Amino acid sequence: MNESMLCTKTHEYLLELSENTYEVGITDYAIEQLGDIVFIELPEVGSEFVKNEVFATIESVKAASEIYMPVGGRVIAVNDKVANSPELMNDETNEEKWLVKIESAADQVEFADLLDYSDYKEEIE
Amino acid sequence: MTKRTFLHDNHVKLGAKMVDFAGWEMPVQYTSIIEEHKTVREAVGLFDVSHMGEVIYKGKDVLKFLNKVLPQRIEKLTDGKAVYCQLPNKQGGLIDDLIVYKLEENKYLIVHNASRIDEDVNWLSLNIGDLDVEIINESHNYSMIAVQGPKACEFMNAMGVQELPKFFSIAKGQLFGTELWISRTGYTGEDGVELVIKNKFVSKIWDKLLEEGKKMSYPVKPIGLGARDTLRLEAALHLYGNDLDETTTPIEAGLSWSVPKDKDEDYNGKSVIMDQIKNGVSKKLIGLKMIDRGIPRHGYEVFYNGEKIGTVTSGGISPTSGNNIAMAYIKNLDNLTVGSTIQVLIREKYYNAEIVKRPFVEKRNKTNI
Numbered sequence: 001m002n003e004s005m006l007c008t009k010t011h012e013y014l015l016e017l018s019e020n021t022y023e024v025g026i027t028d029y030a031i032e033q034l035g036d037i038v039f040i041e042l043p044e045v046g047s048e049f050v051k052n053e054v055f056a057t058i059e060s061v062k063a064a065s066e067i068y069m070p071v072g073g074r075v076i077a078v079n080d081k082v083a084n085s086p087e088l089m090n091d092e093t094n095e096e097k098w099l100v101k102i103e104s105a106a107d108q109v110e111f112a113d114l115l116d117y118s119d120y121k122e123e124i125e
Numbered sequence: 126m127t128k129r130t131f132l133h134d135n136h137v138k139l140g141a142k143m144v145d146f147a148g149w150e151m152p153v154q155y156t157s158i159i160e161e162h163k164t165v166r167e168a169v170g171l172f173d174v175s176h177m178g179e180v181i182y183k184g185k186d187v188l189k190f191l192n193k194v195l196p197q198r199i200e201k202l203t204d205g206k207a208v209y210c211q212l213p214n215k216q217g218g219l220i221d222d223l224i225v226y227k228l229e230e231n232k233y234l235i236v237h238n239a240s241r242i243d244e245d246v247n248w249l250s251l252n253i254g255d256l257d258v259e260i261i262n263e264s265h266n267y268s269m270i271a272v273q274g275p276k277a278c279e280f281m282n283a284m285g286v287q288e289l290p291k292f293f294s295i296a297k298g299q300l301f302g303t304e305l306w307i308s309r310t311g312y313t314g315e316d317g318v319e320l321v322i323k324n325k326f327v328s329k330i331w332d333k334l335l336e337e338g339k340k341m342s343y344p345v346k347p348i349g350l351g352a353r354d355t356l357r358l359e360a361a362l363h364l365y366g367n368d369l370d371e372t373t374t375p376i377e378a379g380l381s382w383s384v385p386k387d388k389d390e391d392y393n394g395k396s397v398i399m400d401q402i403k404n405g406v407s408k409k410l411i412g413l414k415m416i417d418r419g420i421p422r423h424g425y426e427v428f429y430n431g432e433k434i435g436t437v438t439s440g441g442i443s444p445t446s447g448n449n450i451a452m453a454y455i456k457n458l459d460n461l462t463v464g465s466t467i468q469v470l471i472r473e474k475y476y477n478a479e480i481v482k483r484p485f486v487e488k489r490n491k492t493n494i
Contacts, residue, residue: 036159038442039420059420061158
C-alpha cells in the first residue's frame with residue numbers, strides 16, 4: 001500500500017494523483033477480510049457523489065459490501081478491468097486494484113476524519 | 126458464550142478465519158472459499174461438523190414414537206439404514222430437518238441441526254406421552270468430521286477403512302485404531318462419509334487425516350463453512366433457518382419426494398401435508414439462475430410482472446458453473462414454471478432471472494429415493 005494514502009474507518013483509501021485528482025479504492029486489509037471477490041459494481045464516469053455516499057458495491061462469496069466515497073467528487077475514470085474480472089482484486093500480482101478516479105475540490109473539513117496510513121494500520125491491528 | 130468444538134485449536138493452527146455460527150465458533154474458510162469449494166468437487170475435503178447434534182432415541186415404543194412425529198415410514202428402516210426426515214409441528218411447518226438412523230432394534234440415532242437441538246428435544250419430549258421412549262442427548266460427547274468429494278471413499282480406503290457402508294447407511298468401524306461410526310451421508314452433493322467420533326479422539330484423527338492426505342495424488346484439504354454453504358446451495362440442499370422454518374411445509378419446500386403418500390399412522394401436521402399433496406400449495410420453493418449480472422442473496426425480493434411474488438431464501442454464486450443462483454419461495458402461479466423469467470430486486474434495481482430445475486449441479490452421490 002502507498003504510504004501517502006488516506007484511509008477511512010470503513011476501509012476505503014484516497015490517494016492524491018495530482019492537484020484535485022484522486023484515486024479511490026479499498027485497502028488491502030479490506031480485500032483480505034472480504035475473501036474471494038466475485039462481483040464489483042462501479043458508477044458511471046461523470047457521476048457525482050458527496051462524502052460518505054455509496055458509490056460502488058463489492059461482493060464476496062459470502063456477502064455484498066457497500067463502498068463509500070472518502071470525499072465528495074466527480075468520477076473521471078473507472079477501473080473496468082476489475083469490474084469485468086473481479087478475481088483480479090485477490091490477485092497479489094495485480095497492482096491496479098483502484099476502483100475509481102475522481103476530481104474533487106473537497107476542503108479541509110472533508111479531509112478531517114481521514115486517517116494517515118500509519119494511523120489506519122494501528123486502527124486495524 | 127460461543128461454544129468451541131474439540132477441533133478449535135486445529136483450525137486456528139491451520140490459519141482458519143473463525144466466525145460465530147449457531148452459537149459455535151467455526152472456521153468459515155482456511156484459504157479461499159472458491160478454492161475449497163473446488164477441492165470438494167474435484168478431490169477430498171474435510172469438514173468439522175461437530176456442532177451437529179447426536180441424539181439417541183430408544184425404548185420398546187420408539188418406532189411407534191418416531192412414526193408419530195415424522196412423516197416418513199420409519200418401520201421401513203433396517204439396521205444400519207438412514208432416512209432424510211422432517212420434523213413437522215401440528216400445522217405441518219418444520220421445526221427441523223433430520224437424518225434418522227436405525228442402529229438396532231428399538232434404538233435410533235438422529236442427527237439434528239446445531240441451532241435446533243434444544244428446540245427439537247423439547248418438542249420430541251412433549252410428544253412421548255405414555256410411550257416407553259428414552260431420549261439421550263449425546264451431542265456433548267461426540268464430534269463429527271465429514272469427508273466429502275469424488276475421491277473421499279478412495280481416500281477412506283487408503284486410510285485402512287476397506288468396508289464402507291452403502292449410501293444412507295451407518296456402520297461401526299475403526300480408523301487409526303479408534304472405534305467410530307461411519308455414515309455414508311453428507312451435505313455437498315458429492316459422495317463421502319461423516320465420521321462420528323468420541324470427542325477425545327477427534328483432534329488426532331483430524332490431524333492424521335490431513336497428514337496422510339498430503340501423501341495422496343489428489344488434494345485432501347480442510348474446508349470451512351463458507352464452501353459448505355456454496356456446495357450445499359449448488360446441490361439444492363436446504364439450510365434450516367433459510368429454506369426451511371416453522372412456516373414452511375415439506376411440500377412447499379419441494380420435499381414431496383421424501384414424504385410417503387401411503388403412511389397409515391397419524392403424525393403431527395399430517396392433515397395439512399396430505400391436503401397439500403392432494404390439492405397443491407399456495408407457495409413453493411424454486412431454483413433460479415440470474416440472466417442479468419447480479420448476485421441474489423437471502424432476503425431479496427422476487428417479482429413477476431411488477432408484482433412481488435416471493436423472497437430469496439438462499440443465494441450466491443455457483444463456483445462450479447460461474448452462474449449466480451438462488452432458491453426462493455414464490456407464489457404458486459400456474460404460468461410460472463421452469464424456463465419462466467422473473468425478476469430479483471437487488472439494491473433497488475430489477476434483475477432478470479430464469480426459473481431452473483434443482484439441483485443446480487449434477488449430484489454425484491447415489492440417490493436415496
